[in-house]
Amino acid sequence: MALFWLVPIAGVGAVLFALWLARDVLRRDPGPPEMRDIADRILEGAMAFLRRQYGTIAYLSVGVALLMGILLAFLGRSDITGDGRVDLADTLGLGWRTALAFLLGAFCSGLAGYIGMYISVKSNVRAAAAAARGGLREAVSVALRGGAVSGFLIVALSLLGILVIYYAYGGPNRLVFDPVYQANVPIAPFLIVGFGFGASFVALFAQLGGGIYTKAADMGADLVGKVEAGIPEDDPRNAAVIADLVGDNVGDCAGRGADLFESTAAENIGAMILGVAAYAAATRSNIPRPEVWVLFPLVMRAFGLIATAIGVMAVQGKEGENPMRALNRGYFLSIALSVVFLAIATWGMMGQATANPVWLFLAGLVGIATSVAFVFITQYYTEVYYRPVKSIAEASRTGPATNIVAGTSVGFETTFSTAVTIGVAILLAYWLGNHLRLPNGEPIPHGGLFGTAVATMGMLMTAAYVLAMDTFGPITDNANGIVEMAGAGDRVRSVTDRLDAVGNTTKALTKGYAMGSAGLAAFLLFSAYLDEVAKVRGTPLEAVNLAKPEVFVGGLIGVMLVFLFSALAIRAVQRAASSVIEEVRRQFRTNPGIMTGQARPDYARAVDITTRAGLRGMVAPGLLAVGVPIIVGVILRAEAVASLLMVGTIGGILLATFMNNAGGAWDNAKKLIESGALSNPGGEKVGKGTPTHAAAVVGDTVGDPFKDTAGPSLHVLVKLLSTITLVMAPIFI
């Protein structure tokens, strides 16, 4: 248990580390005035969006917290006082605690997102300035460290938030008798599920709003700029260009950050709930310190923070080297350290608690291996060196229709490796966990599920590093835009172009990682939901029986929900993009000086229009996602909701896989053609300006809302379904 102290130490340490990284980035040269001027506009737009978005989310959160508290207090069933009866003292206590945990989760997620994005937007101009001085190495370092601020704040605040609320709600001291396991167990893990729901709630709106914003600006700027006016990307004459740069931050940085904040938080809570069964068994057998089963997830996360901090510090690019190699070295160092730390955590903390800690270690290893597998799968399907992207580029020769058909086919195909990887990981971790025994040889109840929980934790150990790489993306993308707009010349542009290409890869990898972890986390949370239902009913829910018609219909609604949600998200992008297009066209028309370069377009107005459209668009799909499971739960009850959750999760993961990977593959098929890799039978290069390239641009544009709005929002939706049903379980019985 001495290792337990690592949790607060690593958590606070990670926050301090993030602040040190932030100081390190901020003290660097912010570049010449023309760059700073552009960066200031991006900062202004990004912060304005974030403030308004968080304002809307805050209102919604308070409303949901109140409603949830009241519903649980007056319709819930739970015996949290452990006196064997369900009375108002129980349900009132459950109501306010869940609502408070919800608000804390929402607040921590928002805080991490806000600070992380502030530093990210401050980093872009410093990366641009470093590139302008010719320092590829320094530019990589600035972009990664700027991104790491976000990564470490997210993981650390999620860990500290759970730690604080767990102890505030009684932690190991508040024990109630559990009729299912026939032992006194801590009630706190069941009371803190609101924290995960709060995190999901913010993540849903952050990812949706940010995703709609970024792609509306991107599609709008591209369609009116590149296609209609024939000016290059990031050209300062395009009124939507600042909105486009702002979008990269609010979508990839703030959105994905909230997504992974939620993954780490929800998964910690789910694993703690599953640990309660082992706690009960250990208590019954009078084995000392049963609480290690509940706290082990937090310790694994703390070790993960240390492993990734070392990984980030170790990244030292070399001049002339592909920056991706440097990032990969850091990543694999983090992975290697995670394996070592996993061993230390397992034997150090669980050596006394189980007769055979090796099975725990192996289950954690399965998770780590899964995270590496997702990196390779994503690379195979979205990078230019392999068959899928090449086939899409080839199909572009016969026009946009065959490009779309080929991309759809590749995207559908990618569900195969995703499903097999997640399936193998779950079955293997479950099988390993089933071997766990108490020191007295007694099997651990739900040992298999605890195995999958440890695997999920293993997968998320490197979350902070992956997040740092992810935020590297918008920073380098912005740096590239700033260099272009400031007219810094081709030499500098070639440096930032290389950084930008690396950023595209890291963004794609993060989506694969987020999706894989969502798959594992959802199974874990689902199992936690069944435990929660058992706790509330006093008897276990034996099964989620698809043979019952209402359970089948619950599943049908679950998959329908992910399609309908995606439809609304995609439509919101399209509507918002139309507003952007109209505004840019209006500016070109009313102010002819813009096109000749004599007048500056009104960037702020385009930013403002995108902001309003993004916020408007996020409300309907968000409320749909929150409302449907509650309505189904109230009408068709707990088992149908469980089916909605599980079948919806399966559908959501695979639909997200399709949209993320098809989008990434279309994007890179276009880049492959631009690189001149295709040639005609006559031998001449097929490049920019040819019909083949135009066809590939269509695919790229279609892929934008798929891969950056609907797909990532589906990860969040899947986890939101889990947390919302977990929280509302007491009213579905």
Add this chain to the structure above:
Amino acid sequence: MALFWLVPIAGVGAVLFALWLARDVLRRDPGPPEMRDIADRILEGAMAFLRRQYGTIAYLSVGVALLMGILLAFLGRSDITGDGRVDLADTLGLGWRTALAFLLGAFCSGLAGYIGMYISVKSNVRAAAAAARGGLREAVSVALRGGAVSGFLIVALSLLGILVIYYAYGGPNRLVFDPVYQANVPIAPFLIVGFGFGASFVALFAQLGGGIYTKAADMGADLVGKVEAGIPEDDPRNAAVIADLVGDNVGDCAGRGADLFESTAAENIGAMILGVAAYAAATRSNIPRPEVWVLFPLVMRAFGLIATAIGVMAVQGKEGENPMRALNRGYFLSIALSVVFLAIATWGMMGQATANPVWLFLAGLVGIATSVAFVFITQYYTEVYYRPVKSIAEASRTGPATNIVAGTSVGFETTFSTAVTIGVAILLAYWLGNHLRLPNGEPIPHGGLFGTAVATMGMLMTAAYVLAMDTFGPITDNANGIVEMAGAGDRVRSVTDRLDAVGNTTKALTKGYAMGSAGLAAFLLFSAYLDEVAKVRGTPLEAVNLAKPEVFVGGLIGVMLVFLFSALAIRAVQRAASSVIEEVRRQFRTNPGIMTGQARPDYARAVDITTRAGLRGMVAPGLLAVGVPIIVGVILRAEAVASLLMVGTIGGILLATFMNNAGGAWDNAKKLIESGALSNPGGEKVGKGTPTHAAAVVGDTVGDPFKDTAGPSLHVLVKLLSTITLVMAPIFI
């Protein structure tokens, strides 16, 4: 039970009616020699394809029948002799009977498809000739009656095949003791499941092969003709034009026919299996004639045949009237007669068997209402008068990318009404069925499931009429092509154009209907699977428990399978289309006389290339669909397969909904623009030749393999999953 004699009488009567219709069509004027020449080429191509396709399917079928028979004989577990032990006599008997039933189902499906298509291809030129003589009314009559040959043969052969094999395997006389229901029950319903699997097997390859053929020819002809060479659709200079016309027949007529042959067969068998539970209860209570519970499904189908025959005969188009109105009158007459006949069948046959036949009648009514609901839903989402298609047409103004995004969004959205309709139908029919009581007041075991079975039967009562309308599509499409190629002039073309537009609508409606019935049938077959497992194990499979990891993984694989299958189907179309494009280009290049009209292109070669590509393309997805459930069943066992089946069904139905409706909406968005309904802010029409129209053509082309290959093949896949698991259940235990 006197009503039971209606089954053979209506079955044989329907075959005779089909032959009479065929004679009626064939004795009509086959038109002038230039039309007959074209029609002969279509006939030749279609029959060549069908012969080779059925040849391949025959080989595969014999292989599968042998393998299945051997697997069941040596690995199966079943007590079909009813002596309380499982020995080789049981499993050998199960093996050969299932294999034989499989071959009979495959043969009947193939026979119905072959004759139906022969008449369909003979009808097209007669419809064209009638149109040339100015007889819209006669043309409608020829096309509908030609289509009805196919429709009636399919439904009648499926009914007669089941009747024959049911009695051949002992029918009501071969009783065994059922340990679950504690009564002697007929074993025959469990022995004839192979018939449904045979029908599924042929349907899968017929729909896949036909779907790949038709869209490869269509995409190939369009991309190289309309886009590259700038010649109109159906222009005789295009070498792929005959292949395109052949494709309409092999896809829409033979493919969809096999699909609905399977629906009617599998659903009859499933309903008979579910009737066994009621049979057992009636036997225990000594109620006379318990076999009505098993035979009622067949009687409903027989009444459906009579209702639809009257509907077909009643269609008398009026000159100057929209032909759709005439078809609708016939359809609603069939619906009204079905309601009346349902009442007669219920009270006439089941009046003595149940205390309250009204619940049966109401459950059947739910099914009939569901079929009408699907017709309206499909119309709303795919016709030009409503928001969805209009929004896609509007989105085409900003290019192909926004057209694709808008269509995807509409397609995703359509899953909502599909899921709600199917969900409500299942829950309502189940609730109604639960009220059923024996005359002594005892509840009927699985009464709810029997209610859903009766609803499914109600939905399929009008199958023959719907099929006639469906085959109306390729006949009028072909008639239009023949008129164009024979140069019959604009006046005639305007008549066949109107017929063709009606055919597009009826084809879309059939897909909606086929999809809805697949959804209901799958739930029914799934329930039958659980009964089959219970019968084999001697104890019921209590649940399909998604909380078990292997069951969750089974579901994950199920949804993955529908995505991967679609990916392969779409890719096969794309590859086959490339072969067609290359061939047409080659002919234009090597024979310059084609373009000037001095030389005729080599149609036969294009037909041959498409045939080979279509057959090659159908094998991989077909074997995938058959192999995956067996592999999962052998490794993860019965419960995981049940989950694969149910979750895969949910995913498959909704993915098919997306693809069918998105495809239909894209198609009609293009037509809406061609009709001149859109105009610029300046007031000028946006029609053919504008960038907006070009963008809409891209969506139409993308939608082709969605709506005519992958989507319809998914209906079949969903039902194949049911029948294959039903048949192989004895080896998954």
